[in-house]
Amino acid sequence: MLETLTRELTFGQAVREALAEEMRRDPRVCIFGEDVAEAGTPFKVLSGLVEEFGTERVLDTPISEAGFTGIAVGAAMTGLRPIVDIMFGDFITLTMDQMVNQAAKVHYMSGGAWKVPMVMRTTLGATRRSGAQHSQSLHAWFSHVPGLKVVMPSTPYDAKGLLKTAIRDENPVVFFEDKMMYTKLKGPVPTEEYTIPFGVADVKRVGRDITLVATSSMVQVALGAADLLEETGMSAEVVDPRTMWPLDEKTLIESAKKTSRVIVIDEGYERYGVTAEIAAVIAEGAFYNLDAPVKRMGAMHIPIPFSPPLEDATVPTEKSVFEVARKLCGQA
Amino acid sequence: MTTATDKSAANSETTAGQWIRMYRQMVSVRLFEEQVNELYTRALMPGLAHLYIGEEAVAVGVCETLRADDYITSTHRGHGHCLAKGASPDRMFAELLGKEAGYCKGKGGSMHIADPATGNLGANAIVAGSVGIATGAALSAKRLGKDNVAVCFFGEGALGQGVLYEVMNVASLWKLPVIYVCENNLYTEYTHFSETTAGDIPARAAAFGLQAESVDGQDVRAVYATAGRLIDRARREGGPSFLVCNTYRYTGHHVGDINREYYRSKEEEKHWKTERDPLKLLADWLVAQGLADSTQFKRIQSEVEAEMKKAVEFAVAAPYPSVSEAGEDVYA
Ligand SMILES: Cc1ncc(C[n+]2csc(CCOP(=O)(O)OP(=O)(O)O)c2C)c(N)n1
Numbered sequence: 019m020l021e022t023l024t025r026e027l028t029f030g031q032a033v034r035e036a037l038a039e040e041m042r043r044d045p046r047v048c049i050f051g052e053d054v055a056e057a058g059t060p061f062k063v064l065s066g067l068v069e070e071f072g073t074e075r076v077l078d079t080p081i082s083e084a085g086f087t088g089i090a091v092g093a094a095m096t097g098l099r100p101i102v103d104i105m106f107g108d109f110i111t112l113t114m115d116q117m118v119n120q121a122a123k124v125h126y127m128s129g130g131a132w133k134v135p136m137v138m139r140t141t142l143g144a145t146r147r148s149g150a151q152h153s154q155s156l157h158a159w160f161s162h163v164p165g166l167k168v169v170m171p172s173t174p175y176d177a178k179g180l181l182k183t184a185i186r187d188e189n190p191v192v193f194f195e196d197k198m199m200y201t202k203l204k205g206p207v208p209t210e211e212y213t214i215p216f217g218v219a220d221v222k223r224v225g226r227d228i229t230l231v232a233t234s235s236m237v238q239v240a241l242g243a244a245d246l247l248e249e250t251g252m253s254a255e256v257v258d259p260r261t262m263w264p265l266d267e268k269t270l271i272e273s274a275k276k277t278s279r280v281i282v283i284d285e286g287y288e289r290y291g292v293t294a295e296i297a298a299v300i301a302e303g304a305f306y307n308l309d310a311p312v313k314r315m316g317a318m319h320i321p322i323p324f325s326p327p328l329e330d331a332t333v334p335t336e337k338s339v340f341e342v343a344r345k346l347c348g349q350a
Numbered sequence: 351m352t353t354a355t356d357k358s359a360a361n362s363e364t365t366a367g368q369w370i371r372m373y374r375q376m377v378s379v380r381l382f383e384e385q386v387n388e389l390y391t392r393a394l395m396p397g398l399a400h401l402y403i404g405e406e407a408v409a410v411g412v413c414e415t416l417r418a419d420d421y422i423t424s425t426h427r428g429h430g431h432c433l434a435k436g437a438s439p440d441r442m443f444a445e446l447l448g449k450e451a452g453y454c455k456g457k458g459g460s461m462h463i464a465d466p467a468t469g470n471l472g473a474n475a476i477v478a479g480s481v482g483i484a485t486g487a488a489l490s491a492k493r494l495g496k497d498n499v500a501v502c503f504f505g506e507g508a509l510g511q512g513v514l515y516e517v518m519n520v521a522s523l524w525k526l527p528v529i530y531v532c533e534n535n536l537y538t539e540y541t542h543f544s545e546t547t548a549g550d551i552p553a554r555a556a557a558f559g560l561q562a563e564s565v566d567g568q569d570v571r572a573v574y575a576t577a578g579r580l581i582d583r584a585r586r587e588g589g590p591s592f593l594v595c596n597t598y599r600y601t602g603h604h605v606g607d608i609n610r611e612y613y614r615s616k617e618e619e620k621h622w623k624t625e626r627d628p629l630k631l632l633a634d635w636l637v638a639q640g641l642a643d644s645t646q647f648k649r650i651q652s653e654v655e656a657e658m659k660k661a662v663e664f665a666v667a668a669p670y671p672s673v674s675e676a677g678e679d680v681y682a
Contacts, residue, residue, distance in 0.1 A: 048493070077524075079520065080516070080523070082516035084482070084512070084513045084516055085485075086482075088481065088482015088483060088513060088516075089482050089485045089517060090486060091482055091483050092423075092471065092480075092483035092484060092488075092489070092490070093487070093490045093493075094486070095483065095486070096471075096486065096491070097494050098489070098490050098494070100486075115476060115513070119479060120474075120479060120480075120483060124464075124472065125680070125681070125682050126457060126679045126680055127454060127458040127462040127464065127472065128464035129452070130455070130678070130679040130682070131453070131454065131465065131466050132464055132466060132471065134682075165680055165681070167681075188681075188682035189681050
């Protein structure tokens, strides 16, 4: 990380700063979405942008996720660099044809003749008491589709650097932001320009006895679990892949070989989720160095319930990760 | 909404040479499709073949009013649109046969021909799949301060898809230079449109504030005049419009759709082919006006026949892409 002139920003501020900088740098960059202009979205992540860039570049759309995502695909093909804002990650279901059958395939189907340089920003994460249709983490859906890139930042620093890379990428990129981090998570962000390349995992904590591979919202959970493990004399390494696709298989496998035990933690549904893919990559790449089966931890296979004690039970916590790690190391 | 009765104005400015050019374009589409039929029945063409025969006046009448830098999007029944917008038959046949020399290096096929050089954003095999893309291209034109327009071709089957109404709403709100051309050939696959389409078709678009019109899609002069007026209006920032072209496909939904009597009668087909044929209607008019005679039509026919034969030979002889191409062009 760059040292000079680093200040603390919230996750939401880091996202906004990346957007503003890229919009200043490139006049083709524009934002479409519901309540993105004067309202700055319900999470206020975009506040101030319309004042600086005007309604020509920060466009309030009707509540038509499929329609404005499709419009973004066509606009991206013909000279703009649109960023679409999908208020809640649950609503990506409405955009599936535009993303999966159009955006992801235009470049390939045209034999490389057309490109779709667009970004979809959306949210993930439960525990906001938002109920079953505003709490899901559906990033595995897009990670399954060739032609798309999927980004999952876990810190303000990563959010800013990765979002700038996403906006400059020539392909459709889906950028998932944990809605619980917008105001709650603060972290150092340098004032000067930087970007973070896709496909490069970040070791968030170096350790010896077990690897915790964690994404997005689960990185803080894994770091908390690592602190608890340290109190019992165990050293956990926390590895954040940062992008689901492209995936930095090498760093994941190297860490697994070093520690010989791995838990993969992600807020998406555990069944058929990204944890399964990452676990398989590690099992194939580090099999002869593993001392235990690779363990997955994700959301329970149920619609997210509203009632707080029920909702809290659906996702991995510091405590549950700690307990699984102890067990995997034969300590429980 | 109005019905086009004002063709005389544009027609009077159209020279005999232009009408003969349009006749030739319609012959090209028809003979191209006859070759497709031949290739398909000889098992030289993989996949499915949806022929445009009978509907030539729509693609030709609309595209003759467009510039090279205007955009189109097309459908599964798209060969006519691509040709009328300027694609060359040899590379189109090559694409249909999955050859490296095709417009999409063989990766797209009959239903996905795309070509930036002629403003073809791509044919689409999702019914209504390109309505967002065309609208987005119109947004780019407007935002980038250009005066080009986008034409979105689709069959009346697309009227069942909600995303069409989402993007028409946006196009109207944002006054985008897009023309939605609905080719009503009476049948979706095997179902008469009256069984699936409630109410009045142009009224649906008019409800969103689009200029909505209907035209005889077998009369290339009427299509040309009406489309020309709507395109001109879009170019002069007059906003979006919707044009229903009433037409008929002579053959099956695809080449293999042979026994059609369960959904339409032989008498009906005969009526359209003999009384409502777009090539014949234009030829008769040119003769009646003393602008052309039958020897000219015969010459055009044999010239185009020779051109198509050569194009087919090129495509048949052309090599397939190397298997290593499969993994290329997934990302830009
Ligand atoms: C979303 C979607 N649903 C169904 C199909 C299957 N399908 C292909 S063509 C077609 C009929 C389309 O009718 P229309 O839009 O009127 O076009 P036409 O074939 O008459 O030119 C259908 C249902 C499809 N390609 N895409």
